[in-house]
Amino acid sequence: MRSILLSILLLFLLSGLYGSDQQIFLGEADLWENVNLTNLTLIPGKRGYLDITNQDNTHKPDKHSDMIFPFNSNSLADETGHYELISPLTLSTQEGSFGGSAALFAGSEPLLIQKKASSLFSPSTIWDDFSLEFRLYPATLKEGSTIFLWKGLQMVDNQLIPQEIRCTVNNRKLVWDFENFFLYPDSSLNRVTLEGEKLIPREWTHHQILFNSETGLLEYRIDNVPADSTHTSKSGRESVEFNIPVIGNQQSFPIELGENFTGLIDELSLTRSISQQPQLNRYTDSGYMESKIIDLQSPDSTLFLIEAEQHLPDNTSIVYDFALAQSKIDLLGPNVKWENYIVGNPINRKGRFLKIRARLFAEPAVDSAPVLSSLTIIYREAAPPHPPLNVAITVSDGIFLISWDKSIDPTIDGYMIYYGDQPGVYFAEGSPVDAGNNSSYLLEKLDKNRRYYFSVTSYRNDDRRIESRFSREISYSP
Known part of the structure; x- marks a missing residue:
């Protein structure tokens, strides 16, 4: 038993x-x-x-950024501060849009973007390298619908010359027309055209126009794959003489997006650089x-x-x-x-x-x-060990023998003896004493003519010493 x-x-x-x-x-x-x-x-x-999930590869403003419209619910404005929307924007959460949403177009009025600070589209601005890009999801490819349109006016020899950057749907392709956008030395009228590959409705594609101001190369890429290119020389071929983009000195009209277009446009950006790689994947x-x-x-x-x-x-x-x-x-x-x-x-x-x-x-x-x-x-969390039981004291010839019943807990590594001259206050000189893993200990330097109060704890030594609470207190009176 x-x-x-x-x-x-x-x-x-x-x-x-x-x-x-x-x-x-x-x-x-x-x-x-x-x-x-x-x-x-x-x-x-x-x-x-x-x-928590992976971050979207949305554009982040840097020193080269001129325009960034992510078209996200938490970021409706141009993140560079150079432009503002001046017509209502409707967002769609169509799968595949970066940042969780994109600008929705229902085949009617365009979305208007007006410059509000010094920007590349400010009058008389001369452009160097640039990259214009966006992601496109056409629900349909309606002939003649406009994806991007900017108009300006240049005064040359008392004559107003119209300027345009126009991107339209033609035979299921996007066609880019740059009318009088690249300034010729003799101010002659000019048009540069680039054409892409046929698109598939209800699929996302990335579109990018790049201009290298050192070589005069104008390039159109779809999903970062070259679709068409030309040089802005009069011959359209590589030449030491080529023309650079110049915004007219008279007026720069609002940018128009998506007139008569049905579908989504996402991540519209304009950058004064061609060194950055486009983000084709949604997530990092x-x-x-x-x-x-x-x-x-x-x-x-x-x-x-x-x-x-x-x-x-x-x-x-x-x-x-x-x-x-x-x-x-x-x-x-x-x-x-x-x-x-x-x-x-x-x-x-x-x-x-x-x-x-x-x-x-x-x-x-x-x-x-x-x-x-x-x-x-x-x-x-580790609980402290149990204190020892049956603590007792025996005094003989001024020597105090403190004894207790050893714990049957196999993790106990030893015992500490505490003593003092007030109940529960064990601050007497020499207290506490490490009694080791024993069941008794002799205290020889105590004054047998003083009252003492004793208590014993058990402890474990793992990574640090963890002690039990105090045992039942015992006392000695002379």
Whole structure:
């Protein structure tokens, strides 16, 4: 019977070494406020919370940017500040649009864009290198519909010369006409035309006009593949003499987009450079999330599991790493020791401070990206050991013998004796004393003529000493 009771007590003590499982959540209710994102973004997710996914390849303003209209719900304006919309804009969330939406055209009035600050379309502006680009999704390819139109006026020898950049649908192709846009030395009238390949309705394509001011090469690319090109010389061939773009000195009219066009236009931009590669894929190839340092409260806390709620379309992936340490310092700087982790696999490692990293890999070929909704960290904080029982004191010839019943807890590494001259206040000289893993200890330097109060704790030595609460207090009176 005694052995059965001891076994039950041992099981109770072992189960008490650790508290109940605890959980820490990243995402959902905390809205990912404890993570840092690189090339990732937050999007509306399940149950009204936010999800993490790869960032859209939308244009970002730089020193070369003259116009950027992403046509996104959170960014309706020109991000360079040079232009403004002066007619109503309707957005569509058609799949494939960058940033989640694009400008919608219903086959009628154009969208008007007016310059409002110094820009490339300001009168008398001489252009150097430039790139004009947008993404196009035609629902239909109506003959003669206009995709892009700008008009200006140039005064030469008291004569007004009209200027145009016009992009229209002709025989299921986009045709670009530049009328008197490239200034000839003799001010003669001129027209430069570029023509693309036939388009397929209800498919996204990227269109880009590039001009190299060092060679005079004017090029039209579709999905970054050359479709047509010419030189702005009088012969249209490469020459040391060619003409450069000049905006008329009289008037620059608003830009018109999408007159009589049915479909979507997205990511309209104008740049004073031809060095940047166009973004043909919606998502960045990869990005990563790194959590801030998470405190598991105790060096003896056991990290059991990290669970993830995620969505992985075909050929996308999320790779997880974690770093567990006893000190915050070990989780700072570039030398963090990351360990790869497969979601759902047990970890069973001890430590106090934790960081988690998730690397998200998109699939550019089909414009799909993984989605991370939440992370759940499952751990158990170590409970302190139980104090010893039956603490007693025996005094003989001024020597104090403190004794106790050793714990049957096999993880106990030793005992500490505390004493003082007031109840519960154990600050007497020499207190506390490490009694080792014994069941009694002799205190020889105490004054037998003073009153003392004693208590004993048990402790475990893992990565640091963890003590129990105080035992029942005993006292000595002379």
